[in-house]
Amino acid sequence: METAKQIIESYDGRKLRVMEVCGTHTHEIFRLGIRRILPPQIELISGPGCPVCVTPAGYIDEAVMLALEHGAVICTFGDLIRVPGSEMSLAGARSKGAAVKTVYSPLDAVDFARENPDKQVVFLAVGFETTVPAACLAVKKAAAEGLANFSILGANKTMPNAYRALKGSADAFLYPGHVNAITGTAVCEDLVKLGVSGVVAGFTADEILTALAVIVRLSASGEPFFRNCYPRVVRPEGSPAALKLMDAVMEPCDAEWRGLGVIPMSGLKLRPAFAAYDARLKFSLPPVAGRSNPACRCGEVLQGKCKSTDCKLFGTACTPLHPVGACMVSNEGACSAYYQYGDILNG
Amino acid sequence: MCVGLSARVVSIEDGTALIDASGAKRRVSADLIDDLEPGDYVMVHAGVAIAKITDTDADESRKIMESLDGNGETDH
Amino acid sequence: MDNMNSNDFVTLAHGAGGRQTAELIDRVFRAHFSNPDFTGDDAAVLPVDAGKIAFTTDGFIVSPFEFPGGNIGKLSICGTVNDLACMGAKPLYLSCAFVIEEGFPLAKLEEIAAAMKKTADEAGVRIVAGDTKVAGKGQVDHVFITTTGVGQLTEGVRTSGAFARPGDAVIVTGDVGRHGCTILLARNEFEIDADVTSDCAPLWGTVKSMIDASRDIHVIRDATRGGVGTVLYEIADQSKVGIRLNSADVPVAPEVRGVCGMLGLEPLYLACEGRLVVFAPKSEAPAILEALRKGPYSANAAIIGEVVADHPGKVVMTTEIGAQSLLPQPGGELLPRIC
Numbered sequence: 001m002e003t004a005k006q007i008i009e010s011y012d013g014r015k016l017r018v019m020e021v022c023g024t025h026t027h028e029i030f031r032l033g034i035r036r037i038l039p040p041q042i043e044l045i046s047g048p049g050c051p052v053c054v055t056p057a058g059y060i061d062e063a064v065m066l067a068l069e070h071g072a073v074i075c076t077f078g079d080l081i082r083v084p085g086s087e088m089s090l091a092g093a094r095s096k097g098a099a100v101k102t103v104y105s106p107l108d109a110v111d112f113a114r115e116n117p118d119k120q121v122v123f124l125a126v127g128f129e130t131t132v133p134a135a136c137l138a139v140k141k142a143a144a145e146g147l148a149n150f151s152i153l154g155a156n157k158t159m160p161n162a163y164r165a166l167k168g169s170a171d172a173f174l175y176p177g178h179v180n181a182i183t184g185t186a187v188c189e190d191l192v193k194l195g196v197s198g199v200v201a202g203f204t205a206d207e208i209l210t211a212l213a214v215i216v217r218l219s220a221s222g223e224p225f226f227r228n229c230y231p232r233v234v235r236p237e238g239s240p241a242a243l244k245l246m247d248a249v250m251e252p253c254d255a256e257w258r259g260l261g262v263i264p265m266s267g268l269k270l271r272p273a274f275a276a277y278d279a280r281l282k283f284s285l286p287p288v289a290g291r292s293n294p295a296c297r298c299g300e301v302l303q304g305k306c307k308s309t310d311c312k313l314f315g316t317a318c319t320p321l322h323p324v325g326a327c328m329v330s331n332e333g334a335c336s337a338y339y340q341y342g343d344i345l346n347g
Numbered sequence: 348m349c350v351g352l353s354a355r356v357v358s359i360e361d362g363t364a365l366i367d368a369s370g371a372k373r374r375v376s377a378d379l380i381d382d383l384e385p386g387d388y389v390m391v392h393a394g395v396a397i398a399k400i401t402d403t404d405a406d407e408s409r410k411i412m413e414s415l416d417g418n419g420e421t422d423h
Numbered sequence: 424m425d426n427m428n429s430n431d432f433v434t435l436a437h438g439a440g441g442r443q444t445a446e447l448i449d450r451v452f453r454a455h456f457s458n459p460d461f462t463g464d465d466a467a468v469l470p471v472d473a474g475k476i477a478f479t480t481d482g483f484i485v486s487p488f489e490f491p492g493g494n495i496g497k498l499s500i501c502g503t504v505n506d507l508a509c510m511g512a513k514p515l516y517l518s519c520a521f522v523i524e525e526g527f528p529l530a531k532l533e534e535i536a537a538a539m540k541k542t543a544d545e546a547g548v549r550i551v552a553g554d555t556k557v558a559g560k561g562q563v564d565h566v567f568i569t570t571t572g573v574g575q576l577t578e579g580v581r582t583s584g585a586f587a588r589p590g591d592a593v594i595v596t597g598d599v600g601r602h603g604c605t606i607l608l609a610r611n612e613f614e615i616d617a618d619v620t621s622d623c624a625p626l627w628g629t630v631k632s633m634i635d636a637s638r639d640i641h642v643i644r645d646a647t648r649g650g651v652g653t654v655l656y657e658i659a660d661q662s663k664v665g666i667r668l669n670s671a672d673v674p675v676a677p678e679v680r681g682v683c684g685m686l687g688l689e690p691l692y693l694a695c696e697g698r699l700v701v702f703a704p705k706s707e708a709p710a711i712l713e714a715l716r717k718g719p720y721s722a723n724a725a726i727i728g729e730v731v732a733d734h735p736g737k738v739v740m741t742t743e744i745g746a747q748s749l750l751p752q753p754g755g756e757l758l759p760r761i762c
Contacts (some may be wrong), residue, residue, distance in 0.1 A: 032744030078758030105394020371681030
């Protein structure tokens, strides 16, 4: 049996463009040096599956406003701390006295709210289907305990309509295994009918290489295909309990993706029954139109329309220490990965 | 987008599982998995056990590669 | 210790320079640091030997100020002792300056002083001068310590970050990232438990064992803030060489790996306080490793890579799939990656 690595390295068929949708895939692919073993006929494109990268500047502005003007304690995943808003990042707000707390889980933010009844605690709910159940559990827990000082600032997103919007960007998707662990694989099967190919992939070296090898083999026929290469975690039906929970707490809404614009019904917001936990309503936040640097090409990078290195800000005005665009600030962002793991000899 | 961690379930109490990943222990929500038992391996994300793990990555990858050598290329 | 009730806490009066300052110094510092060179005069008067001295200073702030495997006192001695040791200098004398927050418990201050004394004794160094200031509540985080040290250079030994050469082996003296991981857990922000203790240790003995085994050592550097990854980039830059690392050879305790896995962190960037990165010709490496593995703080010493002439200034890692990947340059705040 040929190993996955051999299949990939020896591929010399027609050009294959594979989009890894998930930021953790991007990160692991760079960290493992997988791009360096690819033949020229296989191109990997880093798609929009890093929640930090697709979170619009206006969202950071809202969080900064909650912290500085409303005195709320912002609880967030570490990923968001350095993302630039229109005026400043959360790290910038912190240096102006904002209370910004890094948490591992939204449930920890609920614990913090319970222990600090005199403080308003807002959790920044970003993330895709994998992360949404944790936010829903947090809201349900706060509601069950009657915590009046906990709310979430929502920017959760869902992938299916994003895949449709990205149709044609690549020959095959490397689907994000942990999203499929929640959603199941029906959405991918449906995409096959639209001519969109892909495989669900896990995150270890073995799993990523295997998934790429499967793409190489299944592409040979020229027919659209789908294969679940991560069945040890991803069941066809996903997680019925998680889907039920999400449906009980949240409902679909249009959502703005940084760089991609508004994708209809690609976001989630709290259902009216949980409106008391919606920070926008609770603090009557005004509509915010965030401003990004107009020269930043993160949006095109996310769609595979250009490479990070094609952006004139890349590596000059925009570096991991001084990020302009979200793809540079997130460790999982395509630009950050290109910059940090980039060219050994020249980069 | 979703850093997942494979971990062993040590104990379960009131919908909360104590999990162990190479000696790093934490309590996580077990609300999403009904029949979780100590000794099970789970995928953990943001303080929630999101799925049971049924195989090792090496074994799974081997099985998938073997299936490719079979009828893989004719599979739609 | 007799009058604990009225003297439980450090007060602003302790820093005012009067009788209470003298009492604090007597009770805590003179009691613990007592040695013939620690006098009541304005400066310590010390003999000067022939040869050269190494001279360094370092400030210490750590939250929490006590943690599994040590406290800020032990840390403040190790940090300066290790900086001297890295130059091949036998640590001789230290001074220490305290900035203490009003209300800090005296018993804790005594614990810190006791740890300093114990660590200094182990390193063979004398604390000969000190200073104490008290800052108002909230102006410092419990206690800050600055230590300054001098050491006697060992003849025939010259190390510098600029001396790494192609063909050198890269050695670490133990598993990486323990101190950073310990502090992360001690802050309890992420509610993770793991049996990890800080690697904080005075390393003059470790250095001595290496230079007794080989005088041909090019670089010794202690990996503190920014961890081993930061040191490797510093050396690659200073020596204008490339470094190749084999990721599988980097020693990491399973618990540290587990915590890093949970939070999306890289152990190579977590701080150490008792680990050295050593560059020496490959021919010398076996003797150095053999000496290290007999030592109390370097039983897990390992060769993790080599110096090459290619890609100067860069650290390239051979990954678990056998591919080459650039080790990202560390920078900025270490933030857990979750979503």
